[in-house]
Amino acid sequence: MGLIDEIKSMIYEKRDTYQTLSETVWDFAELHFGEIQSAELLSKALEDEGFAVEHDVAGLKTGFIGSYGTGKPVIAFLGEFDALAGLSQKRNKTVHDPIVPNGNGHGCGHNLLGVGSLAAAFAAKEYMTKHQLKGTVRYYGCPAEESGNGKAYMAREGCFKDVDAAFSWHPDSKNAVQHLSSNAVIEARFTFKGVSAHAAALPELGRSALDALELMNVGVNYLREHMADKARVHYAVTNTGGVSPNVVQAIAEERFLVRSPKPNEVKELFKRVVNVAKGAALMTDTEMSYRIEGGCCNLIPNTALHQVMAGYMEEIGFPEPSKKDEAFIRDIYDSLGDNEKNFAMKFLTNDEREKIAKIPIADWIIPCPDQETFMEGSTDVSDVSWNVPTAQCFTSTWAFATVPHTWQVVAQGTQDFALNAALFAGEAMACTALKAVEDPELLAAATREFKERLDGETYECLIPPSVTPSSLL
Known part of the structure; x- marks a missing residue:
């Protein structure tokens, strides 16, 4: 059995656990710096899996790090779990129907994000144990991505200083590595x-x-x-x-x-x-x-890691949605406006448009581009990428053309196809991380590129030392 088959098996044998964790975090729907229940839930899952968990890291009440193993290399998986205000939405509904008017909802899919990364960490730990590989697996519980930049506090306090490579992902309506820079x-x-x-x-x-x-x-x-x-x-x-x-x-x-x-x-x-x-x-x-x-x-991409990750995504393949999933996906797509659909269609080939006409979800893998693209937005993963070679991917947890930070994202957050896409991301991250563990030259190439991209610059957190999470509450 090869690496991909082993990782897929390790992740899917715990699928019920990941579904429960993801849906429970979706129910909690806690805002930045206040993700008390979500942090406790994921910390407990780490402890149950044998990870040693450090709490209240970097002055973050809901920040935590789970570690398993010893020595080098140190491989990090980044998890998020904060929700957004004003996006409450009942599950299994394809029309706007809040649970609580103006309540919170996981409008960026972080209930899936945190669990997909957790699945990658658990699978990497299990594989390294089984094959007696040296190294340390870490899961970083990163609060307040939406407003608060939790990872920047972690980076400011040196939480990534001994990490050799970091991996993350984000829910989306496409499957691709995040080979991009940002503001x-x-x-x-x-x-x-x-x-x-x-x-x-x-x-x-x-x-x-x-x-x-x-x-x-x-x-x-x-x-x-x-x-x-x-x-x-x-x-x-x-x-x-x-x-x-x-x-x-x-x-x-x-x-x-x-x-x-x-x-x-x-x-x-x-x-x-x-x-x-x-x-x-x-x-x-x-x-x-x-x-x-x-x-x-700004985000610093890593070609060496992204090329490997894109290759694994292609080999693994996007999980096929069920007929029930397809019906839900079509209803969500029908709820979107023409502006959203037309904007998203501009970036597709004719063959891809034909696929969307049949089932409106992107099931193909976009190859890693030769040159990174630019994202006008920002992400606190950037501060990690200034400290350690970092690779990320998107997977299609949403119907095609779904816009982030909308009720449609919340509605899709507990669906089977969304969880399968999250675990697909977990598989790709775990395989790429383990390739880096088993192939020192890949890790060395990623590190060389990381230093070349920095070009002598050193990391400086843009949050002043006097500003702490507690001072903002």
Whole structure:
């Protein structure tokens, strides 16, 4: 029996366990830094499998690391388990039907993500034990990916300093390695304080914090013309200072995400955004303060590992959905708008369009590209990739054209085809990791490439040392 067959067998003999874990995390649907039940559940699963578990790592109440084995190489699997606000959805429903109005839901599939990585860790541990391979298998329980950048805190505290290779994946509507770079990002909250007054009788005595906030937004909009093409700045107003128009608002707050392709570039762009805020405060005779609440670097891909991972994905093959799965997939696809479908179709070949017309789920494997692509968004996996060679993949846990952070993602999160796709990711990760364990030259090639891509730069966390998860709660 070869590596692939052994790993598939090891993972699928525990399929019922993974289904229970995934669906339970889906039920918990806990937000960033508050994933208490989810972290306890996955930690217990690690302990039951014989892993030694370290809790409260890097100051993260819901961060943990499970380890099995000793010595080198150290192979890491990254798991996530946080949900999103406002995306509650009943299971087995293909129309929008919240369990709780405005409640939480796993709108990015992290219930699957955490369990798929867990399956990879368990299979790698079992295989290494069976074949008496030296090395250490680790599972990193990484909270707050959606808002909070849990992995950046872990990287800042040196949690990956002795790791030789790291592996992760993400639910999606395609099957491919994540051979891409990304924007670095700084998250910050801006607060303006003014003086309240009667807006009609004594407006001259008021100093409007809301005016300052609006002027900041105008200034940032003018700034967009003079940013790099790939840079992004976006915001959400979190406090307008009140609801009465006859009161000059004395306080106003908003959160900004500032993105650019390199850490030094995003730091410079953020300084310019801060200067806009200072100007808005000066114009309105108000006080401005800001606090960085998160951040992560740009993603550094690894060709050596991604080529191997893509090869294993092709060999393993995407799991075929059942007839019941197909019906659910079609209903979800029918719930999507024409804009979503047309946008996704633009990237397909004619043969692929014909496949989607029959069953709207991508069952083919996209080859690893020669050159990485660029993702305008950001991920805290990036901070891991600045510390250790890192490989990731996407698998089709969702109907074709499904948009992340929507109720349709939540609805698909407990379906058999979604779990099978998550375990497919687990198989690909485990096989690639074990290839690196058994083939020192692959690990050496991945490490050489990692150092070449860094080109002498060293990791610096974009979250200041004074900012801790507890300070944000």
